[in-house]
Amino acid sequence: MPFIEESDLLELHKDIDKxxxxxERLLDQIKVKNRELKRSRIQRNLFAAITVLFLIGALAITSFTIGLTSNPNQAQTLPNMAWVSxxxxxxNKRLATLRKQNEELSLVKEFYLAKEFIEKEKIYSVQVKAFIDKNFNLAPQALxxxxxxxxxxxxxxxxxNFETLEEARKFREELVNMGFTDAFVASYQDGKRIAIEDPN
Known part of the structure; x- marks a missing residue:
């Protein structure tokens, strides 16, 4: 295993802490989004119920008004029909807005479910480094x-995070070509390393 300079090691520790x-911030954001999703579902259901009641009431009033007016007074019903329209x-506009919000919340939910899946299923990943301290941050926020x-x-x-060993091995080869000569494939489950896999 190659020698690591102390300054490089300290820098890596800082990067890993970040x-x-x-x-942790991403997990907090996921929790907030889940709460928003639940709140949005309740609001959406409440709004849908109120909308249905409103439409039933509007149709009942319109039907009653049309029933009271006869053909000679048909001109009076036109303003009522415009109001219903x-x-x-x-x-319809509100429903379109709610559908869009639902799609956005579904993306957050899918991310959260994928994270849960990764933690429970056996996956393969390429280990690039190991450090003594946890006070570092190598990953940008987008990674x-x-x-x-x-x-x-x-x-x-x-x-x-790979489902198959072959995918992880290909990614390892790319990292080795980039200069991570010590990189190796390991299998993980429930957030713990199970085994170091054969590179071939």
Whole structure:
């Protein structure tokens, strides 16, 4: 294993700590989004119920008004019909807005479910470094497919989450070509490393 300069090691420790903080922030954001999703569902259901009641009431009033007016007074019903039409347009716009919000919340939910899946299923990742301290951050905020696992006394830092060993091996080859000559494939489950896999 090659020698690591102390200054490089300290720099890596700082980078890894930053990554841990970012991961914690992402988990907090997921929790907030889940709460917003629940709140949005309740609001959407409440709004849908109110809308249905409003439409039923509007149709009942319109039917009653049409029933009271006979053909000679047909001109009086036209303003009522315009009002119902405007109300329906408003309801349709609100429904379109709610559908869009639902799609956005579904993306957050899918991310959260994918994270749960990764933690429960056996996955493969490419370990690039191991450090003694956890006070570092190697990952930018946008990089979410990283794994930081404590293997006493070290913290192992891995990149990529792969379903198959072959995918992880190909990614390892790319990292070795980039200069990570010590990189190796490891399997993980429940947030813990199970085994170091054969590179071939």
């Amino acid at each position: 990554a841990q903080i970012i991961n 405007d109300s329906l347009d408003m309801v 979410t497919n990283t794994i930081l696992v404590k293997n006493n006394p070290f913290y192992a830092y891995s990149l990529g």
